[in-house]
Amino acid sequence: MKTTTYLWLLLAGLLELLSGTVVAQVVEPLFRTLTATDGLAENSVYAIVQDQRGFLWVATQDGLSRYDGVGFRTFRNDAQQPASLASNFVLSICQDRHGNLWAGTGGGLSCYNSRTNQFHTYRAAPIDSSGLSDNFVPAVLCDRQGRVWAGTESGLHRLNPATQRFSLFKHLPSPKAASVRRNAVRALAQDRAGVVWVGTGEGCVSRLDTSRGHLVPDDRLQPAGVVTTLCPDRAGGLWVGTDTGLLRYLPAGRGPIRSFNPDATHLGSLPVAAIKKVFEDREGIIWVGTTEGLCRYEAATGTFSRVQHQPRNRHSLPENTVQALFQDHSGLLWVGTEAGLSCARLQPSPFGSLATGVAGPVWAVTSDALGRVWVGTEEHGIVCYDPATGRRQQFRHNPTDPGSIAQNYVRALCFDKQGRLWVGTQNQGLDCLEPGSTRFVHYRHNPSQSNSLADDMIQSVYEDRQGTLWVGHNGGGLSCYNPTTGRFTAFRHNPGNPHSLPNNFVRATFQDRQGRFWVATGGGGLSRYDVKTNQFTTFRADGRVPHSLSSNSVRCIFQDRRGVLWVGTEGGGFSQLQDAQRGRFTTFREAQGLPNDVVYSMLEDNQGYLWLSTNKGLARFSPRTRQFHTFDERDGLLQDEFNAAACHRSAAGQLYFGGVNGVVAFRPEAVQTNSVAPPVVLTAIRKFNRPIDLPDTAITERRTLLLAPQDNFFSLEFAALNFQLPEKNQYAYRLEGFDEHWIPAGRRREATYTNLDPGTYTFRVRATNNDGIWNSQGVALQIVVAPPWYRTWWFQVGVSWAVFGLLFMAYRMRVTQLLALERVRHGIARDLHDDMGSTLSSISILSQIARNHQQQHRPDQAAALLDQIGESSRRMLDAMDDIVWAINPAHDALEDVTARMRSFASDVLEARGIDFTFRVDPSVQGQKLGMQARREFFLLFKEAVNNLAKYAQCQHASILLTYQHGQLHLTVQDDGIGFDPAGPAQGGGNGLANMRSRAAALNGQLTIDTAPGQGTTLHLKVPLGNE
Template sequence: MRAGGAMTAPRRPPLRRWPCRLGLALALAGLPPAVAAQHSPSIRFERLTQEQGLSQGTVNCLLQDRIGFLWLGTQDGLDRYDGYRFTVYKHDPQDPTSLPSSWISALALDPSGDFWIGTEGGGLARWHQASDSFTSYRHDPRDPSSLSSDRVRAVYVDRQGVLWAGTFDAGLNRLDPERGSFVRFRHRPDDKASLSDDRVRAIYEDRLGQLWVGTLGGLNRFDRGSGTFARYRHDPADVTSLSSDAVLALLEDHAGTLWVGTEKGLNRRLPGGAGFARYRHDPAQPASLSHDLVRVLFEDGERRLWIGTDRGLNLLEDAAAGIFAAYRQSPADPSSLSADRVMAIYQDRSGVMWIGTQGGGASKWNPRSWAFGHQRADPSRAESLSSNAVSAFAEDGEGRLWIGTLGGGLDLLDRSSGRVTVYRHRPGDPQSLSDDRVSSLLRDRQGSLWIGTFEGLDRLDPGARAFRHYRHDPRRPSSLSSNVVASLFEDRQGNLWVGTYGAGFNLLLRGSDAFRRFRHRPDDPTSLRNDQVLAFAEDDEALWIGTFEGLDRFDPESGTFQHLGELDAVFVLHRDDAGTLWIGTRSGLYRLTGIEASGAATFDRFGERDGLPNEVIWGIQPDDRGRLWLSTNKGLCRFEKQHGELRCFDVSHGLQSNEFNYGAHFRSRSGELFFGGVNGFNAFFPDAVGAHSAPPPVVVTSFTKLNNEVDFGRPLFAVDAITLDHRDYFFSFELAALDYAAPHKNRYRYMLEGLDHDWVDVGERRLLTFTNLDPGTYVLRAQGANSDGAWNEAGVAVRITITPPFWLTWWFKAAVLLSGLAGAALVHSLRTRSIRRNNERLKRLVEERTRELEEAQRQLLRRERLAVLGELAGSVAHEIRNPLGVMKNAIYYLRLTRTPLDPRTDKHLALIEKEIERSNEIITELLDYAREPSSRIAPFALQDAFERAAAAERTPPEVRVVRDYDPQPLIVAGDRGQIERLLANLIRNACQAMPQGGELRLACHRRGAEAVAVVADDGVGIAAEDLERIFEPLYSGKATGIGLGLALSRRYAEANGGRIECESALGEGATFRLILPLADRAPAAAPA
């Protein structure tokens, strides 16, 4: 492990074209071979900060309660974390059961399941699991049995369940739980057996039951029997004394060794109490402690000692040699420690390590990720890989690992010493590597290393330091067909096969320097399918070729190719021990199941529907159990061939990245697997990749009904029964499986007893919503699994009672039954009266129904007339109007050519002309009503429209016309033609209502925002019973006509955003009013 943490290379966006993805074009200056030392495994931290809901950026302490929640104490709140979100507890001056202070300095679990909280300025608090509330213990200057100070810096519960509290500057306190009072232990200058200093920072009980107290004035061992302290102080003259009196952290490891963290380094108590061994920061020793100020000590489940300092997290690797691995914050690396000042270290029950920092929130890391052995480049250190873009692997006879990179050249890693030698291309040096972009590696049976690059093929013989080059020469047909090498393969005879990007593949016979080329020929169906050759495999009879356009089978005897199936780009081929061919492609994993006599191949396919996280398969490697490991663009998968079962891993399990590279996969002679990607590579033994088999606790974290969260007045995790009203038709439960390794991959299933008959698997969804359940009693059972698939089958259960509405309750049904029995006694006596009333009611109903039927019949007749009108209107125009026109013309010519006729003939011709005009008028009305009115909106003066309508309708001489117009033009917006026809129709009707003559009044005036046109006559008037129907279509109060004039007038009025009104009585004339909006209020286009 390198000090300062490993830095991640900047992530490039994914490229569309795969050749660019497989080969990074980098222009890097050549470097001579470099040698470096091995580092401990790197750590990829995940961060929890205020962006994720943390109350404040400094995490002073951490604790997991008995339920499984993780608690983080910050300087502005106590945060409960369930893996998905935070619930923050703070001091509330109005609530005596809240925290006494929001600044949390220490946490300690109590055997009862409660825990203790030390605060800055608020004293001590106890969290009660049963009520989710707090009890405060404060300093009272008048009470010597109260807490000695409200500034609590350390809390500890010993094996007897006794609570100890260390204060900032007022000594040590022991709580008497029965009395709720404290016994104080203070420093007394005149008593050497007293506490050495009142500034207590650490408390710890060792396996012998001895209580150790760290202060800023030395280390103390407490004798419970005598109540006295033995002091351990720094002595400048004694190198085995403490390195400093300022003791900040204490820990006893699994071997019983006491470790002491101080402001000036780490101390280990020597066997037999013979003093202390010191560990200090040494700038000249990178493997020394990273900083002398040690704030926290922790031993994890694997007995590793972790040290939190002011300059990062340290892991003790070798106590005898004083070697530490340091993990620091790196601003360029989001997976590094979130901040350098470490305030707290904790390991939860799922094994996840939590690091509290000052200002950076919390960092978490799953130690199981170390099983994947991640190594990557660190640009800040010479002793690292040359590049994170790893493209190929090979192993030499000494067990050393060759690593090809895309842009960093060729690395040689000595696994035993950890030393790295880097080979780069040096311009002008013909013995150096051809190119820093290495695409493939192969060590042949002679021990030579073959290196495929983007500038040719190189060979490095055992013991040699110079590379031999094989390059394309257009003048030599026996040279390499292309310098861009994609793949290398050695067959059983020791021949070398070289695949290229775009120039087919080449065969180099063993002991020869001449290549034989195989290319795609468009005119030869037995030639290679495609010239981009990415993979090789062989069986007893043939060579299998993976190309960018699919799979070929090559017969070396005949030199012909058989094209098998229509697979996508083939990136990798693998023949297992059973002889089955596995094909990794751009569209999933394929298994060749057979080749028919016709030459057609059959395959089994495995894709995302079968559990693959991604269908681009870059690499396939078998393990000792016959399982296949597949590298993809979204992680690494372990495939059980027999049952097709998949278990997938991602970056949260320790992978270098979720994205791997083509060709970067290898299995060593020892069975170790290597997979490279965009952030270094992983090296692991498959059997070491374990799973956390402990099932996680499952809790309900939220309950809402009708989208409102419900407060039960007690912790939701303690609620096992809920009663709902029948009106609560929509409610939801939110679950959390309290395993923090990869919460986003925890899974859930549930069964609602009373509704479901089997478990419903909801995957990673943890919100369960129920709607419209019938009244009754149900039991919701929910189970959760961690990211490794360990299910908590006990889960959580909540009884749900939905109360019925009152009309479905038993007492209501009983009341109804009793009422029915009582009412039955009255039935007989009321029968006759009821029948009479029913008969009367039926009679009224019959009469009402008869009236309704009559009205319906009238409406039906009217609709039928309208329907007939609509159908006949068009025909009438052509079938009747045309003959009428002919008749009119005939009369005209008769009068032109006639000889003087008798008066009776003239009278009959005039009568015919009159009836022709009347027929035309009726046809016009029919056509106007039958068609939808179309509005041509334009502004115009209503007075002008009135005058044009009056001029169009010649009033009889016996009718006197009186005009009363507003002197100001009344501008309206509408279809002027429709309005003029409407007014003309009203004028015509008025004149027809006065056959003996009378007065016709035409008026036009403003009324508010409306213009009113009035047509009034003093004719016969309209009966009251007809007044409501005059605007109905086909209704006419006259002996002649079909009753469309006023109906059409109302349609015109409404089409122009107006209305028409009528006032009349028999013998008193009639007044029609057309009301239109003035132009500034008129609609742009009124609906028809």
């Protein structure tokens, strides 16, 4: 929103200071205007109200706007949103006791719920007699009993909040008043007695008779025009505004009707008959809005003072059609026109301007023993103003009169103890005016006279307690005038003398209560002059030295009532001298609240406040609290920019400050500050810089805000609902759980946070009003940042269970592996024990028998036994080889198994002369068998081949390996003699039983197809992966 300034309503008349000083009068209030350019929905304003939270609501022709002191939020009708405003043409608004806002529009009656940020609309329903009879609602009223009244073209409606149904009140039919008793309601009001008054479209003013259920017209009052406004006053009267005039009367015959009409011959009359709005403020003052401006009723005289639009005055009313009037909680008067929303303060400004009668910059101000104020100007010489008589006397340079003032550009004024006025001019030396005289005595610099004035360019004139006059020059050093001898002594800078004046630009001189004499220079720092030693001790600014002087360009020196010495500088703020011996200072600058770092002059008021003039207004400083309060044009000052040394405090305590446009004059005790802490509200939330409308509850009412994990960039906007200079409101915020300390935001009204960790935080914001009064409680919002799914408790619990499950599965697998290994070990041990143990036992027995045969000389029997021993040894070696091969994991692939099977079949069958084929289907490639399955499979195959070789008596055999549907198929077929499967085993052994046992261990199926004389076919199916 564009920068605008508050200006103050100054009442017509004179404001007298305690000494009688007269300040300039401003006849009209000075307005600040807000328009559509500033965010207002539309410039035609029909009604204004302030809600319980402190927001200002403005009804316009194109929507309903809510103002927070800085910006507007506008609500409009949206055909796609049933919970939007009924119509953009908003005619009237009011607020009920529950804080709901009611808006009468051109399309029905809407109720705004601030909690949900939504509207509920009531519209006319022809078939429903308990609804509105018409959608055009120009008047609404929320009375003190909590009832809601809506005036339409068809009568007055009262809403029953329990049933949400309306009751309709009309006038009784009357042939005598058929035209004037129309039911088109245009205005509603409730007086102090609780009576509801109704004004209609054709001049009828009626009261509501709820007992009889209809409107009762007041027969005494029949205005000729449309009733546009009703306003009960505190005296019991009722003001009636129509489009043809203004009336005031006391109901029930308590007084005569008084009519107010325009009169071109009388300035105190109304400017026009067309009345738009009548309003009574808190002081009981009646304000009247017309089509020709705003009028204030002066009860004492029965006249009106007019406030109208002035084309050349940007602070006047923007337009003369005043349609709405309202006074907010702080006392500001708000005016709605067809050109926007305006406001002005009703209290007069304590700051006035001295009536010098001349314009332009002022460089010096003082007063004499008679109370007259003397002003030194830049172009108009000296003006002497007597507030007691209002007379002004001006002293100007006259080239033809040697007794006139030497120059019109006056830089310094000083009355000495004899009452003489000493005048320092810009470049024409020093003048002296004796009491009662109009002739000036001139003192000029004379290079040929060492005891003359040091220089003609003068910056300051000061008299010390000894009566010595000190004159500061702009480049010429310092002159000391002895009035007894009439001689000047010059002090100038000497580069070779460190105890001389630090430079020749002397801005001010001052003698403190301790008798120390101080000299302020422009660029040379602050000096203390010792009269006894005739030496200067200088304190300079040095960034390397803590607590040194803040700037070498010193503008003014002042000592307060406590004896503390203060120094104002140009560009360095102002400083308090803490240690005069070591030159230690405490400095206050813009960062500490000073409005500007250029301090021209200082004065102290009766309360101990220091007043500082700067380039950005006046600052009031409390030495006790170290707090600043700034006043500028927005507070009613004549100007913001002041001039060096142009200040004075009168004997009565009035303060004067000269500036670029004249003299500001005021009584400090009359300066009142706004002591009301402002309500603080949250106004908006943005995510990634996009405004967000929250569901269910508006941000202004919300106490908890839930943010999703991806909402890692958000901003909160807030406002202090103080409309008196809202641009001066200050803010501080803190996010508890993230910010360690409060963050001063100055005038910035938002806080932005990014990448907050999941958790619960509390956002707090507090604010000041325009005068620095804090609302320390402020407003708080709990913010819950949800964690991402992978950081939620349920996910972490699930992961914990999953990890536990995986660990348990790994443990079970490891246990299973260990058990399997143990089974392998037991199997190997069992095989070694069963096969090799028995074989070794038999070898041992056979060896003993063979030895006996040899001892008994039976070599043939011994040789047969040795052959048997050799056969047993070979079988044992084969068994050992099978075990070693089986436990080697490198042989898991079926390619290794089939290679060993082929090798075994070749060794056995070729030795018996049996022709055979060994074929492996390509589908077998890549399949694997575990250790135990591989051993069982191979041993079963060996058993089958051995049986074939021993008993089949075949000529040809075939071996086939295939893989089908997850199963390994082994087929061994011969063309031998076959056998009877039901008969005894061949050779009396356990071959078939062993093969069936091994097939069962493989979870396989073994089938043998044979018969005597038909050969034998063995088929084995083994599922893979089921071991």
